[in-house]
Amino acid sequence: MPADDGAQPAVVVAGAGLAGLATALLLARGDVPCQVLEADGLMGQPSGATGAHAGGPYTSQPYVYSGLFRRQLLERLPDVYAELLDEGAQVLDIDGSVAAPSPYGDLAGRDGQAVQGDRLSLACPGGVVTAVLARALASEPLAQVRHGVQVQGLRMEGDRITGVRLPRETLKASTVVDALGRGSPLAPDFTAMVDEVDGGVVHSTRFYRTDRVDEPAAATERLSTVSGETFSARVLAQGPGTFAVTFRYLARDRALAGLAAPEGFSRALSLLPEICDRLAAAAPAGAVITGLDPALLLRCVDEQAPIGYLPVGDALCTVDVESGVGAALALEDAICIARALTAPVDTASDVSLGARMNQRLRSAYERSARRSVVRTRLWEAAVTAAEPAVRSGPNAGSPSRAAMVRALLL
Numbered sequence: 540m541p542a543d544d545g546a547q548p549a550v551v552v553a554g555a556g557l558a559g560l561a562t563a564l565l566l567a568r569g570d571v572p573c574q575v576l577e578a579d580g581l582m583g584q585p586s587g588a589t590g591a592h593a594g595g596p597y598t599s600q601p602y603v604y605s606g607l608f609r610r611q612l613l614e615r616l617p618d619v620y621a622e623l624l625d626e627g628a629q630v631l632d633i634d635g636s637v638a639a640p641s642p643y644g645d646l647a648g649r650d651g652q653a654v655q656g657d658r659l660s661l662a663c664p665g666g667v668v669t670a671v672l673a674r675a676l677a678s679e680p681l682a683q684v685r686h687g688v689q690v691q692g693l694r695m696e697g698d699r700i701t702g703v704r705l706p707r708e709t710l711k712a713s714t715v716v717d718a719l720g721r722g723s724p725l726a727p728d729f730t731a732m733v734d735e736v737d738g739g740v741v742h743s744t745r746f747y748r749t750d751r752v753d754e755p756a757a758a759t760e761r762l763s764t765v766s767g768e769t770f771s772a773r774v775l776a777q778g779p780g781t782f783a784v785t786f787r788y789l790a791r792d793r794a795l796a797g798l799a800a801p802e803g804f805s806r807a808l809s810l811l812p813e814i815c816d817r818l819a820a821a822a823p824a825g826a827v828i829t830g831l832d833p834a835l836l837l838r839c840v841d842e843q844a845p846i847g848y849l850p851v852g853d854a855l856c857t858v859d860v861e862s863g864v865g866a867a868l869a870l871e872d873a874i875c876i877a878r879a880l881t882a883p884v885d886t887a888s889d890v891s892l893g894a895r896m897n898q899r900l901r902s903a904y905e906r907s908a909r910r911s912v913v914r915t916r917l918w919e920a921a922v923t924a925a926e927p928a929v930r931s932g933p934n935a936g937s938p939s940r941a942a943m944v945r946a947l948l949l
């Protein structure tokens with residue numbers, strides 16, 4: 540690889556997850572050359588529902604992308620949107636009610652208003668989106684992508700970035716987009732942690748396939764969620780004839796640990812007619828995938844951060860994965876950053892860009908964190924309750940924890 544010879548583009552995008560790929564694509568299409576550095580050596584592999592996907596560690600998970608994400612794609616990257624549909628991404632009507640406002644209204648774009656059409660979401664495994672973005676980026680001559688490269692730090696002179704430190708070289712750069720995700724090695728030095736919440740929630744997911752790809756749209760369009768006493772479950776269309784079912788429950792609730800095994804998973808499903816009916820004639824495809832939901836975190840850019848340091852996506856904010864807005868926030872920030880870098884920017888606009896992003900992310904984060912804290916508290920209370928909870932309200936029709944535990948012990 541060429542060493543620090545002055546030939547590299549001045550803009551480096553560190554990380555080729557959703558945020559980095561989207562930023563680089565928008566920059567290249569805005570005539571700004573950039574270099575993308577990604578640690579994963581396998582990026583850009585073929586995609587497809589339930590296939591193996593390169594990218595972040597969770598890319599084989601079922602995703603739902605909020606209406607805001609879908610609209611942003613339609614407006615800014617329509618070719619990517621079209622290719623996602625070709626890849627089998629599903630358009631979901633989450634609440635099924637045409638008149639209802641977007642559940643993510645206060646996250647919506649420029650004017651802060653929900654826009655007609657935002658209520659339609661997109662769904663497909665996370666890796667399908669990154670693979671489609673990676674393919675689009677590969678045909679942009681102004682973007683170079685290097686895989687298998689570990690970003691270690693920044694080189695600075697005074698208050699400015701002058702380069703990116705890699706294991707065996709330093710690349711020249713005046714601007715670094717930190718799209719390295721929640722574990723970014725750069726973020727601790729240049730951002731301050733505002734808040735962090737660990738819900739301690741595990742998810743167990745299984746994909747299902749059915750040959751009935753032509754079944755009526757109503758059967759595939761909507762997302763079904765069951766909120767149980769100490770768990771939630773949802774079925775999510777992920778491609779033609781492909782569904783994912785995910786149970787979420789407390790990591791410390793050992794009695795529900797059986798959900799991570801295929802037999803336990805099937806027995807638990809049989810208690811949920813809303814979901815079982817949706818899976819009529821479907822067969823499991825693959826094992827049960829189980830993992831801990833990541834902690835929610837919010838960072839803000841430090842006043843001491845060097846000029847040219849621009850964090851984006853999970854490097855700055857992760858929200859409850861169940862809310863389906865993490866990707867939308869990442870894409871919206873990518874659009875903001877690309878817009879600022881494709882127009883002449885001075886320090887002042889750099890600062891106001893950061894402030895805008897901090898403010899918007901804070902409201903998204905706080906809402907998500909509140910929801911996560913309340914949910915965890917309720918689940919904890921039901922697990923530790925000596926007496927079964929009085930079951931009323933939204934959970935009244937769902938099986939109790941005791942019924943679920945009995946089914947798992949069978």
Ligand SMILES: Cc1cc2nc3c(=O)[nH]c(=O)nc-3n(C[C@H](O)[C@H](O)[C@H](O)COP(=O)(O)OP(=O)(O)OC[C@H]3O[C@@H](n4cnc5c(N)ncnc54)[C@H](O)[C@@H]3O)c2cc1C
Pocket residue numbers: 553554555556557558559576577578579594595596597600601602603604605665688689690691718719720721722723724832833851852853854857860861862863864865866867869
């Ligand atoms: C289980 C799970 C389910 C989710 N479901 C949804 C959902 O349904 N809807 C939704 O909107 N959001 C969801 N999210 C959130 C969404 O995945 C993130 O908000 C989004 O992917 C953020 O992308 P990112 O590019 O900022 O980070 P990442 O996707 O983490 O990308 C970071 C990239 O940087 C690379 N990298 C890291 N360190 C280095 C280094 N030192 N050098 C070089 N490269 C490096 C990584 O390999 C990776 O490719 C989910 C997250 C999880 C964990």
